[in-house]
Amino acid sequence: MRIILLFSSLFISSAAFANNVDDARKTIKAFSTDLKQILVSTMQQNGPIAAISVCNTAAPAITPQHSNSAWQISRSALKTRNPDNQPDEWLRNVLLNFEQRKLNGEPIAKIEHQTQRSDGWYFIKAIPTQKACLxxxxxxxxxxxxxxxxxxxxxxxxxxxxxxDIRGAFIVKKPIKKHQQ
Ligand code: HEC
Incomplete structure (x- = not known):
């Protein structure tokens, strides 16, 4: 009986994580599409100098639209432009591992990592450097x-x-709700 319970709870939690992964991927897709669209249209209309100011304010400005009480989205990288985006040691190790996976031949579009930490569930997805970024x-x-x-x-x-190259990563965090702790 205990074993059955254990298996069924394992099953439920892995199913819940599968849902989380889909939702996290969707959140990242919507955020990155919005960001790129603002960037590319401003570059085309007003040039890169104007786009820097947009990027400087747009990324932080649209971030809350794609975050809610259940999800928080942010960006980080091993080499950052904005020091506020610097990774902590744990995230730095994830990003170093992403570089290794890329060296091993994994396509950047497939490089993702998920993990449960004490303060929430994390989904991290590598961001490729495209021509528009250069x-x-x-x-x-x-x-x-x-x-x-x-x-x-x-x-x-x-x-x-x-x-x-891997430019950086999107991080989606699903914090643990206080009453669940
Ligand atoms: C017009 C200039 C410009 C272009 C083009 C641009 N970026 Fe950035 N990027 C910036 C600026 C400015 C920041 C700092 C934003 C901030 O203050 O959060 C930044 C920050 C970032 C960050 C957050 C980590 C860090 O370094 O602070 C990532 C990831 C990123 N850019 C990826 C990209 C990708 C991918 C592309 C191409 C699709 C791109 N950028 C194109 C100007 C640009």
Whole structure:
């Protein structure tokens, strides 16, 4: 009987995580589509300098729209532009592991990780560097763009990326509700 109970509770919790993964992927997709759309349209209409200001305010501004009491979404990277996005040691290890998985030949689109921690459930998904990112994260950044980035982010590390590198990761956290603890 105990064994049956154990198996059924394992089954229920893995089913719940499967749902979480689908929801987390959807949350990330919606957030990244919105971000890229704002970025690309501003780049096209007003150029990269204006887009930096958008990126600087748009990412933090649209983040709450894609977060709610059940989900919190954020971005991080091994090399960050905004020091607020720096990973803690645990997340840094996840991101280092992502680099290893990429070296082992795994496509970036498939690189994900999920884990239960004491404060909630986490889903982390690698972000590929695309061509559209290079104007601000590549190695050939226009001088006036570089100047503006340096003014806003004096400790910027997020340059010299190539297309196909891992630029960073989205992190979706589902916090443990207080009454469940
Ligand atoms: C117009 C310039 C610009 C372009 C183009 C751009 N970014 Fe950024 N990116 C920034 C700025 C500015 C920040 C800092 C935002 C902030 O303050 O949170 C940033 C931050 C980030 C971060 C958060 C981690 C960090 O470094 O602080 C990620 C991840 C990221 N960008 C990925 C991308 C990807 C992927 C693309 C291409 C699809 C892209 N960026 C294109 C300017 C740009």
């Amino acid at each position: 104007a601000c994260h590549g190695s050939d950044i226009a001088p006036e763009v570089a100047k503006k980035i340096a003014a806003l982010y004096p400790s910027d590390q997020a340059t010299n990326f190539k297309q196909g």
